[in-house]
Amino acid sequence: MLVDEQTRSAEWLAHGGLRPTRQRLALAGLLVGDGEDRHVTAEGLYDLADRSGEKVSLATVYNTLRAFCDVGLMTEVVVDGSKIYFDTRTDDHPHFFWEDSATLTDAPKEDLRFADLPAAPRRHRRSPASMW
Numbered sequence: 001m002l003v004d005e006q007t008r009s010a011e012w013l014a015h016g017g018l019r020p021t022r023q024r025l026a027l028a029g030l031l032v033g034d035g036e037d038r039h040v041t042a043e044g045l046y047d048l049a050d051r052s053g054e055k056v057s058l059a060t061v062y063n064t065l066r067a068f069c070d071v072g073l074m075t076e077v078v079v080d081g082s083k084i085y086f087d088t089r090t091d092d093h094p095h096f097f098w099e100d101s102a103t104l105t106d107a108p109k110e111d112l113r114f115a116d117l118p119a120a121p122r123r124h125r126r127s128p129a130s131m132w
Contacts, residue, residue, distance in 0.1 A: 005033030016071035026054040027064050037089040039077070039104040077104060
């Protein structure tokens with residue numbers, strides 16, 4: 001059974017308990033309408049909406065992305081302490097950041113390895129929870 005963009009967007013909003021306003025549906029369609037995960041900046045989503053003919057303000061895009069994060073539909077990824085990306089994939093996973101194109105992509109979680117971690121200071125126990 002094929003799920004169209006509008007149905008997928010409405011179901012995604014319902015999963016987060018959000019009312020399906022015209023603007024939320026439009027932005028959700030751009031984010032999850034094709035079923036693929038996305039990493040976007042607010043400015044990038046605003047530009048995408050504009051190119052697709054959707055009339056939304058940049059403030060609305062920011063507020064909508066924040067609402068999506070607040071209900072767990074998206075996560076916020078801060079890169080280099082200054083650039084914020086919004087990720088439709090909400091599980092815990094690593095990312096690659098490509099500086100030349102300012103793009104964020106998923107890294108293969110199954111290939112991630114932590115090795116040769118430094119020794120903790122003497123007065124602290126070494127445990128994974130205390131290292132993050």
